[in-house]
Amino acid sequence: xxxxxxxDEMRDQSRQAKDEGKVLGFVPTMGCLHEGHLSLVQRSxxxxxxxxxxxxxxxxxxxxxxxxxxxxxxxxxxxxxLEALGVDVLFLPxxxxxxxxxxxxxxxxxxxxxxxxxxxxxxxxxGVATVVLKLxxxxxxxxxxxxxxxxxxxxxxxxxxxxxxxxxxxAGLPIVREPDGLAMSSRNVYLSPEQRPSxxxxxxxxxxxxxxxxxxETSANKIKETMRRIIGREKHAEIDYISVCDTQTFADKESxxxxxxxxxxxxxxxxxxxxxxxxxxx
Amino acid sequence: xxxxxxxDEMRDQSRQAKDEGKVLGFVPTMGCLHEGHLSLVQRSxxxxxxxxxxxxxxxxxxxxxxxxxxxxxxxxxxxxxLEALGVDVLFLPxxxxxxxxxxxxxxxxxxxxxxxxxxxxxxxxxGVATVVLKLxxxxxxxxxxxxxxxxxxxxxxxxxxxxxxxxxxxAGLPIVREPDGLAMSSRNVYLSPEQRPSxxxxxxxxxxxxxxxxxxETSANKIKETMRRIIGREKHAEIDYISVCDTQTFADKESxxxxxxxxxxxxxxxxxxxxxxxxxxx
Numbered sequence: 001x002x003x004x005x006x007x008d009e010m011r012d013q014s015r016q017a018k019d020e021g022k023v024l025g026f027v028p029t030m031g032c033l034h035e036g037h038l039s040l041v042q043r044s045x046x047x048x049x050x051x052x053x054x055x056x057x058x059x060x061x062x063x064x065x066x067x068x069x070x071x072x073x074x075x076x077x078x079x080x081x082l083e084a085l086g087v088d089v090l091f092l093p094x095x096x097x098x099x100x101x102x103x104x105x106x107x108x109x110x111x112x113x114x115x116x117x118x119x120x121x122x123x124x125x126x127g128v129a130t131v132v133l134k135l136x137x138x139x140x141x142x143x144x145x146x147x148x149x150x151x152x153x154x155x156x157x158x159x160x161x162x163x164x165x166x167x168x169x170x171a172g173l174p175i176v177r178e179p180d181g182l183a184m185s186s187r188n189v190y191l192s193p194e195q196r197p198s199x200x201x202x203x204x205x206x207x208x209x210x211x212x213x214x215x216x217e218t219s220a221n222k223i224k225e226t227m228r229r230i231i232g233r234e235k236h237a238e239i240d241y242i243s244v245c246d247t248q249t250f251a252d253k254e255s256x257x258x259x260x261x262x263x264x265x266x267x268x269x270x271x272x273x274x275x276x277x278x279x280x281x282x
Numbered sequence: 283x284x285x286x287x288x289x290d291e292m293r294d295q296s297r298q299a300k301d302e303g304k305v306l307g308f309v310p311t312m313g314c315l316h317e318g319h320l321s322l323v324q325r326s327x328x329x330x331x332x333x334x335x336x337x338x339x340x341x342x343x344x345x346x347x348x349x350x351x352x353x354x355x356x357x358x359x360x361x362x363x364l365e366a367l368g369v370d371v372l373f374l375p376x377x378x379x380x381x382x383x384x385x386x387x388x389x390x391x392x393x394x395x396x397x398x399x400x401x402x403x404x405x406x407x408x409g410v411a412t413v414v415l416k417l418x419x420x421x422x423x424x425x426x427x428x429x430x431x432x433x434x435x436x437x438x439x440x441x442x443x444x445x446x447x448x449x450x451x452x453a454g455l456p457i458v459r460e461p462d463g464l465a466m467s468s469r470n471v472y473l474s475p476e477q478r479p480s481x482x483x484x485x486x487x488x489x490x491x492x493x494x495x496x497x498x499e500t501s502a503n504k505i506k507e508t509m510r511r512i513i514g515r516e517k518h519a520e521i522d523y524i525s526v527c528d529t530q531t532f533a534d535k536e537s538x539x540x541x542x543x544x545x546x547x548x549x550x551x552x553x554x555x556x557x558x559x560x561x562x563x564x
Contacts (some may be wrong), residue, residue: 011449134447
């Protein structure tokens with residue numbers, strides 16, 4: 001596995017691989033890789049001829065009081081994992097290279113970013129869209145892989161790609177969970193042994209909600225009320241949002257007619273955790 | 283000259299030209315082409331193997347009370363001019379193709395867009411940056427050509443290209459003027475015969491300002507005062523702004539130490555006209 005630190009070298013490497021007729025797969029990450037990330041890498045390795053993974057903790061997507069300074073990192077572990085899978089390039093640009101002095105340009109996707117996580121984290125999706133566009137322009141991938149845990153992020157990237165006429169396919173892959181159901185997240189390392197059981201409430205609430213829908217419940221309020229009760233039992237858990245909404249626009253739904261997204265964000269100690277599922281009525 | 287209406291066909295055409303090893307030159311315009319535009323086209327024809335000109339009146343760069351509805355158009359004349367010069371492709375995308383229903387993504391360049399025209403026309407540079415990025419992504423040019431009359435626009439594009447890691451060179455070309463000094467602009471057609479002489483005040487004011495600097499004047503206030511007096515004499519002219527500022531950031535200067543931009547915008551009847559020059563002290 002080649003490790004590339006410079007934007008120019010990354011560009012040259014991608015151009016060379018393209019000249020050789022290779023299909024380029026790309027997995028942008030913030031590191032501290034877990035099974036969720038690795039499932040994206042494995043899909044890229046299976047679908048593409050040349051796989052690039054980037055690790056860049058992107059400052060522009062963190063708010064003032066968020067965890068930029070303490071965001072977990074494990075570069076030696078990440079390298080070993082990626083090398084073992086057979087990744088071609090690990091791209092590790094510096095903050096100064098990505099955001100040099102005098103940096104001024106930002107990309108915003110409107111409307112869909114005002115809801116769910118965008119409401120709790122103003123500026124988050126602007127930072128995400130900006131860095132992903134930059135990375136796409138540098139790496140020039142044919143296919144880029146994102147996880148469905150961050151479903152709103154996936155939708156923001158897909159919208160940006162369509163709107164800005166970018167020539168990359170964006171693939172969304174299913175959430176990977178711990179054996180007990182907790183969605184994999186780099187921020188799970190924040191959970192203390194006492195907090196860890198409370199974190200299960202997200203998945204429990206989603207499973208219960210999906211069960212209600214399966215049994216004919218259509219009222220968004222009743223579903224959210226049940227979810228709130230499940231999470232309310234956990235003393236370490238504090239709800240940020242629970243939403244039953246449109247799968248594309250994330251606009252709140254009052255009742256589930258055919259298809260809906262159920263999404264939630266919950267703080268458990270220092271960790272802000274998110275999870276979601278799509279429900280369908282027959 | 284090939285006329286292309288569809289984004290996909292434009293993309294294919296550019297890819298084909300690139301595959302043939304050609305260097306692609308691109309001149310994005312809003313049509314009603316004048317000698318200023320044509321100087322950009324000629325430079326592209328001289329510097330590149332394959333020249334693409336786009337005509338697209340971009341709605342997102344017009345404000346509520348601006349002249350989107352009445353912006354001048356002369357497609358038959360433009361076609362003849364471009365054909366005569368030997369342009370390879372005229373790209374004419376529709377509004378619906380560029381901004382389909384549900385369009386949501388915008389690019390903003392901060393800081394430098396808050397001054398000069400950005401102050402008088404909020405949203406203008408956001409619209410410009412967004413459409414230029416889209417056109418770059420579709421046309422995939424190696425070099426793109428812009429006029430220095432819109433010096434702030436040129437700087438915005440150059441900043442966007444640098445910040446977003448785009449692989450295109452941006453070339454700025456000198457202002458082209460009528461024999462009497464009026465800077466060429468598609469909006470000059472708005473001027474009535476009575477208003478036309480008033481429009482000369484912009485160039486006169488700039489020439490006088492440059493003369494003052496050459497003779498040792500360093501005070502921005504004195505220079506702007508003189509310019510205001512010259513324009514004030516014209517009954518059809520109404521000053522939007524006059525600025526003596528940094529050539530890169532457009533921040534106001536109190537005195538001219540080495541190099542400065544002198545820029546102004548003046549309304550003459552329905553036409554909002556802009557002009558500028560760079561002055562240097564030895």
